[in-house]
Amino acid sequence: MSDEHIDCSQTMYRMTEYLDGEMTAEDSRQIAAHLTTCAPCLSEHDLDRMLKELVHRSCTQEQAPAQLRTLIMQRITTICDDGSFSEVTQVRRLSEG
Numbered sequence: 001m002s003d004e005h006i007d008c009s010q011t012m013y014r015m016t017e018y019l020d021g022e023m024t025a026e027d028s029r030q031i032a033a034h035l036t037t038c039a040p041c042l043s044e045h046d047l048d049r050m051l052k053e054l055v056h057r058s059c060t061q062e063q064a065p066a067q068l069r070t071l072i073m074q075r076i077t078t079i080c081d082d083g084s085f086s087e088v089t090q091v092r093r094l095s096e097g
Contacts, residue, residue, distance in 0.1 A: 011038070012041065019049055019052060
């Protein structure tokens with residue numbers, strides 16, 4: 001994010017990336033700063049964080065079947081290779097590095 005001040009739409013769009021720790025330190029700082037001044041975004045952050053924690057606690061003992069995991073990875077690769085979703089491509093590049 002190049003702009004020092006971000007708005008709610010940018011914050012909401014990147015909330016999962018923020019919660020997963022998948023953004024630069026500067027972008028993370030900007031999101032955190034926005035959350036200190038915006039109650040609606042902070043509420044959404046808290047809800048998303050609690051949901052992620054609940055899913056993590058509830059699903060740690062189960063693993064998706066190998067066939068499903070393979071299918072998902074194939075679809076992600078297809079999306080990335082044709083350039084349709086740059087956000088997915090960025091995540092893929094991070095995971096390869």
